[in-house]
Amino acid sequence: MILASTLTTNLAILVLAGFIGFAVISKIPNTLHTPLMSGTNAIHGIVLLGGLLLLALPEVAPLFQLDALSEALLVVAIAFDTINVVGGFLVTDRMLEMFKSKPKPSGDDGAKKVDAKDDGAGGGS
Amino acid sequence: MTALPLATSFLRQESFLDVLYIVAFALFIQGLRGLAGPTTAVRGNRIAAVGMAIAVIATLLHHGEHKWGLILLGIALGVAVGVPAARQVKMTAMPQMVALFNGVGGGAVALISWVEFRRLGSSYGSVTVHSGTVIAFHSAPATYVAIFSVFAAIVGSVSFWGSNIAFGKLQEIIPGRPISFGSAQQVVNLVLLVLALAAGVDLVAGAHSQLLFIGMLVCAALLGNAVVLPIGGADMPVVISMLNAFTGLSAAATGIALNNTAMIVAGMIVGASGSILTNLMAVAMNRSIPAIIAGGFGGGGAVEGASGAGEHAGTVRSTTAADAAIQLAYANRVMIVPGYGMAVAQAQHAVRELTKALEARGVEVAYAIHPVAGRMPGHMNVLLAEADVPYDQLEEMDEANQEFGRTDVSLVIGANDVTNPAAKNTPSSPIYGMPILEVSESHSVIVIKRSMNPGFAGIENELYYEPETTMLFGDAKSAVSEITAELAQL
Numbered sequence: 001m002i003l004a005s006t007l008t009t010n011l012a013i014l015v016l017a018g019f020i021g022f023a024v025i026s027k028i029p030n031t032l033h034t035p036l037m038s039g040t041n042a043i044h045g046i047v048l049l050g051g052l053l054l055l056a057l058p059e060v061a062p063l064f065q066l067d068a069l070s071e072a073l074l075v076v077a078i079a080f081d082t083i084n085v086v087g088g089f090l091v092t093d094r095m096l097e098m099f100k101s102k103p104k105p106s107g108d109d110g111a112k113k114v115d116a117k118d119d120g121a122g123g124g125s
Numbered sequence: 126m127t128a129l130p131l132a133t134s135f136l137r138q139e140s141f142l143d144v145l146y147i148v149a150f151a152l153f154i155q156g157l158r159g160l161a162g163p164t165t166a167v168r169g170n171r172i173a174a175v176g177m178a179i180a181v182i183a184t185l186l187h188h189g190e191h192k193w194g195l196i197l198l199g200i201a202l203g204v205a206v207g208v209p210a211a212r213q214v215k216m217t218a219m220p221q222m223v224a225l226f227n228g229v230g231g232g233a234v235a236l237i238s239w240v241e242f243r244r245l246g247s248s249y250g251s252v253t254v255h256s257g258t259v260i261a262f263h264s265a266p267a268t269y270v271a272i273f274s275v276f277a278a279i280v281g282s283v284s285f286w287g288s289n290i291a292f293g294k295l296q297e298i299i300p301g302r303p304i305s306f307g308s309a310q311q312v313v314n315l316v317l318l319v320l321a322l323a324a325g326v327d328l329v330a331g332a333h334s335q336l337l338f339i340g341m342l343v344c345a346a347l348l349g350n351a352v353v354l355p356i357g358g359a360d361m362p363v364v365i366s367m368l369n370a371f372t373g374l375s376a377a378a379t380g381i382a383l384n385n386t387a388m389i390v391a392g393m394i395v396g397a398s399g400s401i402l403t404n405l406m407a408v409a410m411n412r413s414i415p416a417i418i419a420g421g422f423g424g425g426g427a428v429e430g431a432s433g434a435g436e437h438a439g440t441v442r443s444t445t446a447a448d449a450a451i452q453l454a455y456a457n458r459v460m461i462v463p464g465y466g467m468a469v470a471q472a473q474h475a476v477r478e479l480t481k482a483l484e485a486r487g488v489e490v491a492y493a494i495h496p497v498a499g500r501m502p503g504h505m506n507v508l509l510a511e512a513d514v515p516y517d518q519l520e521e522m523d524e525a526n527q528e529f530g531r532t533d534v535s536l537v538i539g540a541n542d543v544t545n546p547a548a549k550n551t552p553s554s555p556i557y558g559m560p561i562l563e564v565s566e567s568h569s570v571i572v573i574k575r576s577m578n579p580g581f582a583g584i585e586n587e588l589y590y591e592p593e594t595t596m597l598f599g600d601a602k603s604a605v606s607e608i609t610a611e612l613a614q615l
Binding site: 042 | 202377
């Protein structure tokens with residue numbers, strides 16, 4: 001019975017998260033879809049938690065000792081996920097900085113404003 | 126590990142960890158909301174990153190007893206690869222970067238599911254993990270854990286291999302042209318899918334064979350290859366979006382198997398995001414998603430179109446950079462329509478220079494961006510942003526289409542099919558129904574193009590034969606630079 005409720009709770013979370021996801025993502029303009037993708041890439045790096053948890057479990061429950069192969073697989077998985085998380089957020093940040101740093105209302109004198117923008121970006125980050 | 130007993134004692138409480146996970150996913154959602162506009166987006170991304178940091182640190186502190194050496198090794202490897210890659214990647218190479226990052230994410234999901242299976246081994250169906258910490262034994266078999274793990278393993282594996290192939294194609298390690306088994310393609314895909322599912326069902330039903338699990342992973346891996354290999358380079362936006370959705374869904378499934386709310390929410394949101402983008406790309410390319418999944422899209426219809434529209438009665442007028450410069454200089458409003466050809470020619474900075482020269486003359490300039498102008502959703506905007514094109518000059522298709530009517534000159538650079546009026550006017554055309562940039566609504570059109578060769582879809586573009594259109598033949602970058610130079614002399 002406990003089991004069933006865990007599953008149904010999780011399924012409810014899953015469904016609600018799906019609706020929230022659709023609602024939130026629909027508001028994101030086409031213009032920002034590449035950063036959106038690299039950003040969501042970083043977010044699904046959350047499976048990193050799975051790798052970390054599995055490496056913690058043996059101490060908690062010695063019954064399930066990991067063998068060498070499992071440990072090796074987990075190291076690879078953690079490396080993969082770290083690439084996802086760290087790389088994903090960094091590259092998204094890089095892209096978004098390029099979009100953000102355009103405060104000019106009308107481009108009457110591009111060259112000077114490009115300089116000003118670079119300073120602004122440096123100060124902001 | 127026990128240096129901070131006080132600080133970690135409350136962290137070890139199950140409910141506290143759950144609360145931190147809730148905080149983490151709330152930050153993900155809040156962060157993504159920030160992506161709705163360019164001014165809030167940087168902050169949004171950082172908010173999401175903070176959420177991730179909270180989830181990871183909470184997990185590490187919560188248990189205290191990890192195999193720290195292995196964890197640090199994995200993280201060090203990931204940082205060593207991920208950070209330089211993210212710092213150095215060129216904006217033109219962003220699609221392959223995203224494909225690669227997406228692939229490793231899917232790979233990680235598959236590996237974690239595999240370890241989960243190895244660990245639980247013979248008792249796959251009878252053990253659950255609560256928030257990944259407490260192993261609870263239940264008399265009732267937790268079949269759902271097995272179902273979701275198997276699902277995650279299959280989808281993660283498909284995503285890993287599919288993304289790697291997509292990466293290879295975009296990076297041109299693998300030929301971009303479709304590689305397929307021809308008419309047997311769909312049968313092969315179906316057989317692989319059925320085999321993977323059969324193995325999965327067997328595992329869920331209680332088969333304890335490691336070999337079976339590996340066989341399932343192999344079938345899924347082959348399926349990932351078989352689905353993406355037949356897809357041509359220009360169809361990549363759909364594929365990348367779809368694989369993005371797959372990885373997200375597999376992460377959510379892992380979350381259910383490990384009973385971890387943060388993973389469920391984050392994975393599902395990514396799944397939703399990927400699905401939205403897939404649908405958007407499919408609509409923008411005039412393809413149905415079932416047809417895409419069935420495999421081998423991108424070839425058939427286009428070939429028919431090429432032969433059908435091969436002979437065109439109209440004449441093409443070509444122009445010179447000097448004439449184009451005059452035309453642009455005396456316009457009130459110019460719309461630049463960039464396509465991937467512009468990015469290939471690395472012409473975005475030259476285009477930006479031209480824009481500046483026109484603006485200095487008081488010409489109003491905007492960019493009309495078709496959703497599939499690049500190699501992934503939104504790619505063109507990133508390329509233009511890198512060239513310092515202001516955000517408010519980037520107009521989405523619908524917005525731009527309302528403005529072509531009051532546009533004096535549309536300058537089409539390296540874009541082809543997305544401007545083809547046949548999509549609106551010719552029901553027999555393979556691209557009929559595809560949303561296009563209605564360039565021909567503007568008073569005049571200048572098309573910069575290398576030659577009269579049709580685009581990737583192999584379809585003649587009627588736009589080139591219309592009376593208001595002139596063609597400027599040449600390499601995008603040098604042609605644009607020439608126009609700018611001519612402008613300076615006016």
